Amino acid sequence: MKILLLNGPNLNMTGRREPLIYGTETFEKILDGLIPQFPELTVVYRQSNLEGELITWIQEAESEKFQGIIVNPGALAHYSLALSDALMCTTLPKLEVHLSNIHGREDFRRISVTAGACHGIISGLGKESYRLALEWMKRHGARPTGFQTGS
Ligand code: DQA
Numbered sequence: 001m002k003i004l005l006l007n008g009p010n011l012n013m014t015g016r017r018e019p020l021i022y023g024t025e026t027f028e029k030i031l032d033g034l035i036p037q038f039p040e041l042t043v044v045y046r047q048s049n050l051e052g053e054l055i056t057w058i059q060e061a062e063s064e065k066f067q068g069i070i071v072n073p074g075a076l077a078h079y080s081l082a083l084s085d086a087l088m089c090t091t092l093p094k095l096e097v098h099l100s101n102i103h104g105r106e107d108f109r110r111i112s113v114t115a116g117a118c119h120g121i122i123s124g125l126g127k128e129s130y131r132l133a134l135e136w137m138k139r140h141g142a143r144p145t146g147f148q149t150g151s
Contacts, residue, residue, distance in 0.1 A: 003066065008077075068094070096122075099126050101123055104124065
């Protein structure tokens with residue numbers, strides 16, 4: 001199963017930015033630890049600081065034969081209706097993840113305008129958020145029956 005793993009703005013700084021919140025491991029290091037745990041998944045990782053680039057990748061995911069999308073939109077989760085619409089456009093299984101607990105921080109982070117377009121959201125578990133998302137894709141990705149999105 002081919003999974004598109006997308007990270008949004010500033011997640012390329014993971015390991016160097018606000019270590020008390022996001023940890024000290026780079027995302028590449030996190031991925032190196034995660035990928036071997038899922039030999040049945042082909043995980044393609046992309047990161048962009050540009051909203052439009054993320055949107056284009058989501059739009060093209062089906063024609064690129066991806067079977068699921070895991071997205072950490074970064075701060076775009078809190079305001080990007082365009083990213084939310086792009087997620088609504090695809091019927092692929094989709095999960096939103098966050099390293100930090102967006103409900104336990106500043107008020108503006110409590111809202112995710114993108115999460116409702118996804119089948120679910122995992123937030124606050126650090127790199128475990130990604131591992132659990134991959135686990136869900138492995139179990140339910142191809143047939144996410146009983147799970148709902150806004151689309
Ligand atoms: C984040 C949470 C967002 O609020 C923040 O803007 C990020 C990272 C997370 O993974 O915890 O860039 O998405």
